[in-house]
Amino acid sequence: MNFGRQELDAPTKLVGFFVGIAFLFLAALFVGDTIGPAAPATAAESHTGHDEHNEETSIPAGLQATQDGYTLELDGSVVESGPAVPVAFTIRGPDGAALADYDDMHTKELHLIVVRRDLTDFQHVHPMRDASGTWSTALDLTTPGPYRLFADFTPAGGENITLGAELTVPGDYRPQPLSPPNVTSSVDGYNVTLAGAVTAGTNSTVSMTIEQNRREVTDLEPYLGAYGHLVALRADDLAYLHVHPEEGPPGPTVDFTVDAPTAGTYALYLDFQHGGIVHTAEFTIEVQEGQA
Numbered sequence: 197m198n199f200g201r202q203e204l205d206a207p208t209k210l211v212g213f214f215v216g217i218a219f220l221f222l223a224a225l226f227v228g229d230t231i232g233p234a235a236p237a238t239a240a241e242s243h244t245g246h247d248e249h250n251e252e253t254s255i256p257a258g259l260q261a262t263q264d265g266y267t268l269e270l271d272g273s274v275v276e277s278g279p280a281v282p283v284a285f286t287i288r289g290p291d292g293a294a295l296a297d298y299d300d301m302h303t304k305e306l307h308l309i310v311v312r313r314d315l316t317d318f319q320h321v322h323p324m325r326d327a328s329g330t331w332s333t334a335l336d337l338t339t340p341g342p343y344r345l346f347a348d349f350t351p352a353g354g355e356n357i358t359l360g361a362e363l364t365v366p367g368d369y370r371p372q373p374l375s376p377p378n379v380t381s382s383v384d385g386y387n388v389t390l391a392g393a394v395t396a397g398t399n400s401t402v403s404m405t406i407e408q409n410r411r412e413v414t415d416l417e418p419y420l421g422a423y424g425h426l427v428a429l430r431a432d433d434l435a436y437l438h439v440h441p442e443e444g445p446p447g448p449t450v451d452f453t454v455d456a457p458t459a460g461t462y463a464l465y466l467d468f469q470h471g472g473i474v475h476t477a478e479f480t481i482e483v484q485e486g487q488a
Contacts, residue, residue, distance in 0.1 A: 258436030294329025340367025
């Protein structure tokens with residue numbers, strides 16, 4: 197009787213043994229799927245976060261409305277066209293309040309650069325700031341289309357920042373092709389010649405020589421603390437470059453240091469003052485790849 201019971205129990209125990217093994221195998225798979233990838237995922241998330249941080253810190257100026265805790269808050273992103281359209285905006289600091297303290301840069305607390313998306317209708321203006329911290333100015337927006345606004349400023353005791361925002365003027369937008377690369381520009385009876393090549397990733401020097409009626413202009417007047425002010429924008433995304441004038445005589449040549457982040461097509465806008473009037477010469481250049 198007892199032997200017969202053992203014969204009957206053996207298969208049952210064997211089945212139970214295999215069922216147990218199968219259960220443990222499935223459980224191991226489940227745990228592996230649930231827990232195993234966790235470590236690589238964490239590493240990937242950490243790596244991704246690191247990459248995003250690097251990308252954020254390497255993004256050229258003017259492509260973001262928020263940077264380092266400062267935000268450009270535009271009072272309306274769509275406006276009607278006109279020759280003197282009022283535009284207002286606020287720079288908010290890391291605490292969310294309107295920024296009230298600025299360091300002067302080129303004799304101004306803030307420079308506002310405005311250009312249509314096709315790199316036409318360039319404007320460089322200096323808004324007024326009221327007691328609430330709101331900046332306001334009037335812009336010539338007679339031509340419909342998307343515009344990019346660049347607020348170039350330095351918080352008191354801080355680093356220079358350029359924030360960007362989009363402004364739309366409804367209507368029939370007909371983008372104009374960018375002019376081919378040029379080394380001469382004519383504006384208001386002046387001829388300006390550009391000399392010097394720009395290489396990506398390095399400080400390159402470009403020289404602007406100004407003539408009027410084929411005579412070199414040697415009595416340029418200071419404009420924003422220098423004898424010229426140069427703005428450079430990357431054509432494909434309108435990245436804003438900080439360009440610094442070199443000290444020198446009042447003409448005929450003004451030198452600038454240009455630090456272009458990448459190779460490609462750039463638009464340059466030179467503001468200079470002569471006879472009490474500010475003129476703007478425009479150039480298109482090709483920035484070459486730097487040596488590895």
